[in-house]
Amino acid sequence: MRTMRVPRQCVIVGGGTAGDVNHALKQSLAEHDRFNPMRSCSRLGRMSDLVLKNVRPWGAAATDIVIRGGRIAAIGPSNEAGEDYSGAIALPGLVEAHTHLDKNMLGMPYRPNEAGPSLIDKIENERRKKLEWRIDPERQSARQVVAGIARGTTHIRSFVDIDSAVGLSGLAGVMATREKFADACTIEIVAFPQSGLCVHEAAIPLMEEAMAQGADVVGGLDPCGVDRDPKRQLDIVFGLAEHYGRPVDIHLHEAGELGLFTLDLILERTEALSMQGKVTISHAFCLGHHDLGPVDAALTRIARNNVHLATTGSPSRPVPPLLKCVASGINVACGNDGIRDSWGPYGNGCMLERAMIVGLRNNLRRDEEIEFALRACTRGGAALMGISDYGLEAGRQADLFLVDGATPAEAVVSRPPRRLVLKAGRVVARDGAALVSAP
Numbered sequence: 374m375r376t377m378r379v380p381r382q383c384v385i386v387g388g389g390t391a392g393d394v395n396h397a398l399k400q401s402l403a404e405h406d407r408f409n410p411m412r413s414c415s416r417l418g419r420m421s422d423l424v425l426k427n428v429r430p431w432g433a434a435a436t437d438i439v440i441r442g443g444r445i446a447a448i449g450p451s452n453e454a455g456e457d458y459s460g461a462i463a464l465p466g467l468v469e470a471h472t473h474l475d476k477n478m479l480g481m482p483y484r485p486n487e488a489g490p491s492l493i494d495k496i497e498n499e500r501r502k503k504l505e506w507r508i509d510p511e512r513q514s515a516r517q518v519v520a521g522i523a524r525g526t527t528h529i530r531s532f533v534d535i536d537s538a539v540g541l542s543g544l545a546g547v548m549a550t551r552e553k554f555a556d557a558c559t560i561e562i563v564a565f566p567q568s569g570l571c572v573h574e575a576a577i578p579l580m581e582e583a584m585a586q587g588a589d590v591v592g593g594l595d596p597c598g599v600d601r602d603p604k605r606q607l608d609i610v611f612g613l614a615e616h617y618g619r620p621v622d623i624h625l626h627e628a629g630e631l632g633l634f635t636l637d638l639i640l641e642r643t644e645a646l647s648m649q650g651k652v653t654i655s656h657a658f659c660l661g662h663h664d665l666g667p668v669d670a671a672l673t674r675i676a677r678n679n680v681h682l683a684t685t686g687s688p689s690r691p692v693p694p695l696l697k698c699v700a701s702g703i704n705v706a707c708g709n710d711g712i713r714d715s716w717g718p719y720g721n722g723c724m725l726e727r728a729m730i731v732g733l734r735n736n737l738r739r740d741e742e743i744e745f746a747l748r749a750c751t752r753g754g755a756a757l758m759g760i761s762d763y764g765l766e767a768g769r770q771a772d773l774f775l776v777d778g779a780t781p782a783e784a785v786v787s788r789p790p791r792r793l794v795l796k797a798g799r800v801v802a803r804d805g806a807a808l809v810s811a812p
């Protein structure tokens with residue numbers, strides 16, 4: 374086997390299930406002066422051809438996976454030499470389909486959360502604190518990306534705040550991280566008007582500039598609850614999407630009948646612009662109100678238009694019912710949303726943990742049910758991001774990880790350190806530690 378071995382001093386961010394990210398990041402800060410993180414990224418080197426011996430794809434019978442030129446060349450018994458992984462489960466790379474890389478506080482001093490209870494309280498608190506606490510989007514996004522890579526994440530869709538307070542600084546920082554880690558993780562950027570578009574009109578030209586500068590997706594946020602002008606906000610968002618030929622991803626926290634009303638406006642525009650498959654509704658709490666008659670009709674229309682849903686499985690809000698959505702033909706993806714930020718102190722970037730939370734929220738107990746949560750954290754996210762060569766099949770890009778467990782469900786509930794993480798055939802993490810570093 375010709376696996377690239379990376380010098381030990383590059384291995385700085387531990388990713389064990391109960392690992393203390395802050396502790397690991399403090400270590401990384403201590404080591405930062407001794408080497409250049411950019412140089413350590415380049416040490417991943419070229420793609421290696423390798424054979425993963427004695428692994429179980431998605432928990433099936435043990436076999437070998439042959440990787441050549443960054444792709445899965447074959448899955449089956451191989452006479453070629455390779456490292457024996459003693460029956461570890463091979464899973465396609467985890468997909469973090471909804472997060473906010475620009476504003477986590479990983480590795481920064483802990484700040485007690487004193488935000489008010491409403492959504493607007495949290496938005497306004499964040500506008501103040503992001504600047505006061507000097508949250509550097511480039512540094513912080515790198516830290517979260519490295520934490521995710523250590524835990525098997527190979528693809529990330531991240532929102533990046535665009536508003537008059539921060540301008541395009543968040544975009545510049547996350548774009549730098551996207552470039553720096555291009556060999557280790559695919560990062561897609563959503564230009565996100567966190568403070569609103571109609572109530573903060575300065576964000577409108579900034580959103581346009583963000584798309585022109587290289588954001589991949591047009592974001593939106595509670596057209597009624599934040600902007601109080603749903604038709605106008607959605608026309609701006611979909612107008613930008615049409616102009617730049619980009620997908621749309623809208624945070625929809627609005628509950629009950631109000632949320633269903635906004636959903637109707639989103640679907641109306643999806644149909645009018647033939648944007649089937651290119652629209653995501655994040656959170657969609659309104660679909661969690663099982664007692665509302667129009668929910669079933671909304672699910673049917675969402676499926677018909679191939680609109681993706683992204684959920685966190687929020688423990689504190691109504692959430693779209695995972696199994697019912699899947700049975701309705703809807704693609705559901707998952708994300709950690711913001712972690713360790715001014716909105717809340719939780720999270721470590723682990724998408725297996727997110728699968729567990731989604732499982733708990735949806736009362737998934739049987740192994741086959743828990744695997745639906747894992748599918749949402751893998752294939753569901755890949756479909757949302759439009760990754761066509763994703764998956765554990767011959768010919769697909771070798772984005773995968775190995776983890777111990779009797780079944781995929783056990784990997785979700787136990788979340789042991791990832792034994793190996795590959796991105797396009799490159800080893801990017803081993804034994805729970807990323808082989809790339811962050812400042």
Ligand SMILES: [Zn+2]
Nearest residue numbers: 532624710711
């Ligand atoms: Zn979010």
